[in-house]
Amino acid sequence: MSRTCKVLLLLLALVSGLAARHPVRERKAIVVAQEPHATEVGVDVLRAGGNAVDAAVAVAFALAVTYPVAGNLGGGGFLLYRSAQGETEFFDFRERAPAAASRDMYLDSSGNLTRESMIGWKAAAVPGTVHGLETAHKKYGSKPWASLLAPAIKLAYGFPVSYALAESLRFSAKLLDRFPESRRIFLRDGKYFEPGDKLVQPELARTLQRLARGGAKEFYEGETARKLAAEMKANGGLITQEDLRNYRTVMRRPLEGSYKGYQILTAPPPSSGGVGILQMMGMLEPSGYEKYGAGSAAAIHFVAETMRRYYADRSEHLADPDFHPVPLSALLNPQYLAKRRASIRPDRATPSDEVKAGDFHLPESAETTHFSIVDPAGNAVALTYTINGGYGNGVTVPGLGFLLNNEMDDFAAKPGVPNMFGLVQGEANAIQPYKRPLSSMTPTIVLKDGKLFMVVGAPGGSRIITGVLQVILNVIDFGMNVQEAIDAPRFHHQWRPDQLSLESGFSPDTIELLKQRGHQIRSIPNVALVEAIVVENGFLAGGSDRRAHGKAAGF
DSSP, rough: OHHHHHHHHHHHHHHHHHHOOOOOSSOOOEESSSHEEEEEEHHHHTTOOOOOHHHHHHHHHHHHOOOTTTTTTOEEEEEEEETTTOOEEEEEEEEEOOOTTOTTTTOTTTTTTTTTTTTSSOOOOOOOOHHHHHHHHHHHHOOHHHHHHHHHHHTTTOOEEEEHHHHHHTTTHHTTSHHHHHHHHHSSOOOOTTTTEEEEOHHHHHHHHHHHHHHHHHHSSSSHHHHHHHHHHTTTOOHHHHHTTTTOEEEEEEEEEEEETTTEOOOOBBBSSSHHHHHHHHHHHHHHHHHHHHHHHHHHHHHHHHHHHHHHHHHHHOSSSSOOOOOOOOTTTTHHHHHHHHBBTTTTTOOGGGGOOEEEEEEEOOOOEEEEOOTSOOOEEEEEEOOSSSSSSBOOTTTTTTTOOOOGGGGGGSSOOTTTTOOOGGGGOOOTTTTTOOBOOOOOEEEEEEEEEEEEOOOOOOGGHHHHHHHHHHHHTTTHHHHHHSSOOOEEEOOOOOOEOOOOHHHHHHHHHHHHOOOOOOESSSSSOOEEEEETTTTTEEETEEETOOOOOOO
């Protein structure tokens, strides 16, 4: 090799090294969240002797203040917990449809969908966040409840607006401007926040103070519940005091599976994500797709085809298991997955019109945020919670200071018609009173030889599942560190529309080869925003997604 070539290669290596980001590596504990203030709150709780659940409660309440696009009191989610001794628990605090909800409530007189499932008071399902956090704290927390809300209360009395938050609020001004309290608090009545300005939320602070004193009972039966129900009634919403009083967190058994010697613990229905992860891994494991290399057209094609087949099944079979018999064992049956895998052509995309949901004759009994935590004892939490769209339905409840979800759009408001994420959903996920809408949230924990290996999850609507999948595959199959695995460009296919969505970062040659296989290519800004922790060589390595503005930190 010539001296000139060696110099050029050295310069290229130096440039690549400067461009690459490294994980945050810590010995004892780590928190990865999508807003830096919230990350620091979690680290402070761990430093003070709190455990992973204590930190999760504090981070979640902090995000309700500092990350209003998704952090919330007015939404719901899932918490996956694994103790250092191997005990696992899944807390389902997904929102529920109000008692007055009905199958066709969002159709006009001509049978067409209205926008009421997405915008305004009628879009809100019964929030579960506060109940879920308290349920987890009562079972596994060690610090006093009030002490875990104290940082959020302090932040609610004022914190500096980041560039990212200022831009997010400005970007969502059209939605927030429709509702007086949202316009007043988040848009300053048209005087938009600039980076460095202080966002003060005294109504939210007072709500948090009541919750610190009275716990979840205050939110579901106390002054907060009464005010929320009264505003609902006054503005055409459906949530009543009885709906709030009757809300319960459901304890479910995590789904378990395996992939190439790793044990996967993930989210059961009403999440569609855990089923999706395990089903796609089941199709991929014996395929040898990884031999083509990360980012190659051949590997992308094969993984995208597994995505296409999973999302076809999702549309037909997945829903709240308390209302619909979800055929889990059939969906994950190795013979069924082998049949699905055999239908994938290595040289040609299968048109979605030719991919149907599996036919099982023996049924059995969307803006979001995620954070991952490992504490000094080795306990782990993966928590994903949501108000669905960015800033939910746009409504900030007068006097209470928090935004409401538009989670009713995660039902099949009209079966067979796409929702806000373009997902086509079937009768199984139709609206019913007290039902929990199908979710894509996928908090996941991966074990190796029975020991903690990875904690991962993401926001991103229907793209959560494929984003989480690709990060796990990048680590296990392609040997990337956690930050490389997160930063690598991602892709997404959800059966309908029949499009392969690509982030920027793929080469023109790769895109052309995918087109030659018959894929209809679409460019998108991102496929989820993944936050993950990997245990490596005695360190906890935290990765925060470059597509967002989060932070990994620990000690």
